[in-house]
Amino acid sequence: MFDKILIANRGEIACRVIKTARRMGIATVAVYSDADADALHVEMADEAVHIGPPPATESYLIADRIIEAAKTTGAQAVHPGYGFLSERASFCEALEAEGIVFIGPKPKAINAMGDKITSKKIAAEAGVSTVPGHMDLIADADEAAAISAQIGYPVMIKASAGGGGKGMRIAWNDDEARDGFERSKSEAASSFGDDRIFIEKFVEEPRHIEIQVLADGHGNAIHLGERECSIQRRNQKVIEEAPSPFLDAETRAAMGAQAVALAQAVDYQSAGTVEFIVDKDRNFYFLEMNTRLQVEHPVTELITGLDLVEQMIRVAAGEKLGIAQDDVTLNGWAIESRVYAEDPVRGFLPSIGRLTRYQPPAEQCTDDLIVRNDTGVFAGAEISMFYDPMIAKLCTWAPTREAAIDAMRDALDGFVIDGIAHNMPFLASLMAHPRWREGRLTTNFIAEEYPDGFMPPEPDAEARSILAAIALSVEIIRKDRLDRHAGRIAPHSGRIGTDWVVRIGDERLAMSVAAATLGDRTAFTVSAEGEGPAALETGFRLGDPLWTGSVGGTRVVAQIRPVANAMVIDWRGYSVTAQVMSPHVADLEALMPEKAVADTSKQLLCPMPGLVVALNVRVGQAVQAGETLAVIEAMKMENVLRAERDATVSVIHAEAGDSLAVDAVIMEFE
């Protein structure tokens, strides 16, 4: 076994690998860029080596620097994590040349699986079912129709050079196949300068289900069941689970057997993942093989009880697998939510900045509940624009899928992040989605269910009553404390009343309180207008970020953020501003005019924090709708800001190179 390994990665995965290495008694070396000097993985590792400036291309992606770091520190092996150099065969070869072990598969396997076409051929040869299709050149529309008929409708007609849906068509019969071929061909020629077209089976109601395999250097290979990752947003996985609610034992065994066959065909040695697409009739087709540890590996760990990083390290050290296929049992259900620094209500634009508060839910491990949070950040850390916006992977496990979902919902409620925008409201909304709860998923789930993007859900009557009761309890606790304010005169007035109005948005709920007990714990019965009394109980203390307690029998963990005269309450994806008033003040408050919203139609606002890469217009220039005004870079992505309508630029407030905050005014129009 190794004495010391280097982790050629950053963020949560580096921390996760360090944890296992430490448990195994292996010393760890972290590498870091300038942007990560204070990062958690650097703090956790026994040693850390600086490898360059913030951009990954100048640090984490430079193999030579990492190899140099391994040599200087005497690390015997390198774990690549995922991303960066994890699937670069040349990196493994360079390590091997230096006598350093790559904790992952051999270069041959990486190469074989790295190319989409080659990998499919190898898979087909190994008896793995691939999407039926025709990869060779197609002469004309008639041939296209003939091939399509042979594959079986519906088919997908695709440009070889295609991407992003361009030059892609679905055909359900011969006529559509002919027509689709012609159109795709001309579109491909004009878009990509390459008119090669291929045709494959169109998979209806596709689901993304992948098989985890594990193989050693002694010819042993097993699979650890599947993960379903159908909930994706633009090919970015959001929620993963294991097992899949869709597979039966038979399909699972068939998929597992094929995955193992493929691993053996390429002499695979390590943990790897074989991705399949599964149609509505449980036909499954090979997509690709990922020759690395997957982001979502924790869900497999939670249902198998295995530590995949440990297995990878053992295999790399030449050990035989300690388990056979029959030893693998899938126990219970695990779900992973990826917490991203992305603003869901602004089209998931990346958000950067200082995590002024970062308080994940407590990790726990009992017989019927596990909460696990893989993270690479801590309160006070900076989310920079240089790397992936994922800040944590929150996982829950429970004996049943329903219980695991409920546990995830509660864990998300208790996850406090301030300072940046994040996708937790979206995750919470997903957890409550009936289609998700029923497990009726496809890879188009998000596109179908959130066609216009994500809007924070409006609370229904029941949720509103609970939110109002929470707000009321906070106000009563505040009032109760003020009752003991020094310098009160007796007999005092301003006692805590029994009747209240809670304003949530434009709704005003009349509520009354009875049988209040105050002190370390607060309890009372609350009656909302037209509803029966409900018991409320909480240990909330002013200043706590979390309100934990129960309302009408529902256990609630909500987040409370005070604002002027009110509070923002976040719970189950709802985010409301609640103001508690006496009925008299509420009557007068109702007379107050609504605040006019500032007119920003004549301004170009920066939609996300980022760097101005270019300003494409000058003062006085008349621009047409759709014309590029500026380019903002954030999280490695360039975002083009275009004119919404015809206008003339009157003032420009920013210049190239400026770092702008969200909603900063870039320019104004006449």
Place this chain on the structure above:
Amino acid sequence: MKNVIEELEQRRAVAMLGGGEKRIEAQHGRGKLTARERLTVLLDEGSFEEFDMFVEHRCTDFGMAETKIPGDGVVTGWGTVNGRTVFVFAKDFTVFGGSLSETHAQKIMKVQDMALKNRAPIIGLYDAGGARIQEGVAALGGYAEVFQRNVLASGVIPQISLIMGPCAGGDVYSPAMTDFIFMVRDRSYMFVTGPDVVKTVTNETVTAEELGGAKVHTTRSSIADGAYDHDVDALLQMRRLIDFLPASNTAPVPELESHQPVDDEDRSLDMLVPDNANKPYDIKELIEKTVDEGDFFEIQADFAKNIVTGFGRIEGRTTGFVANQPLVLAGVLDSDASRKAARFVRFCDAFSIPIVTFVDVPGFLPGTAQEYGGLIKHGAKLLFAYGEATVPKVTLITRKAYGGAYDVMASKHLRGDINYAWPSAQIAVMGAKGAVEIIHRKDLGDPDKIAAHTQSYEDRFLSPFVAAERGYIDEVIMPRVTRKRIARALRLLRNKDLENPWKKHDNIPL
């Protein structure tokens, strides 16, 4: 007897209606509450006791004898805010436009006198048309008597003004002499002379909002300490402010139970100051993580943002905070920032409120605009205010404390009681670049030498140690324990006893 009670009820009903239903409706139509409605929001429910409800003016000129309305345009009395006594007067716009007559002034004077005698805060709600022209000099005399009482009460009881409608001419000077002025956005304005007179005299065309709206007074003139969107918001925030304030200069600092322990470490603060000395950070995050429950009542949030002032609580006790704000102009001290902070420090000192100062200041702002504008005198105000303050003073240097600005910001030399520094503190005459260019002028042509000099200057002076070696810093503390250490320091200073030499009053550079 029965007749008298009937008459009382009837007269009270009339008085309660002020200028009548129509004018009340008009007031609501403008998005405003009436004087009495406002008081019911400001005060604890049922606690308001009104005085002088039946007072009527005594003017007979211009047919005024025919129009008398009980109350005479102002509602006065007392009540409680969360159980604590306050005196109040509220201009009633529905009665003679809230204009000030002799009797109207006398009503205000009565509550002013009572507030001073009984050592309780007084709050004035303004929504009025100035002097009642028909009364002439009697009204002017009334104003001056109110002013005189503002002056005598200053520094004895907290005086707060909330401008909720027009406030012009003679009406502006009473608020101007109170401790705090707040306004309601889009519905209030304050000026000495209105747009019409301005037009006649200077030929400037300007709207009331442009001349004296909440935006002008909170961002440019610094007349107002804050602004709110509407009446109810403003009144509820006044209640919040009152909770922070002592009843008088002899009353103890208010104390609320603290629900948040001070011992919890906050490791996020260790990362607050960026490695790069030129990168800003938000000092309000430190304030909010130091005070109980993050509850911070900021004063003059929109003016001279390079310095932050306001009230918070530590272990339940009101504490004044003054902090340079690196996010704005690098936290530099200029005339505006100095004046803003000086006034705040003096308020705290007058009312026995301890002052916590967070320092990250690169110096005073250079330039002709500042010098011509009297930076020396304005800067001296802050220096003077800190120097004369005898309340507990706890200072924490988070990063830069350069030059004269170091001295000014509640340094040990100005009787700072406990002066802490974070390890990131740099206490020096100036930054490395400037210092090296002066000390090593002869080497300016040699970049290598300059770099070496800069490095050695940084190593020697850009740390807390030179100051700590001399005892100018009592201790270097870790950021994560800031709340705990400041709380401990304030506990230690609860019985601080310090007096300045007797004087009639000082001569602060006004």
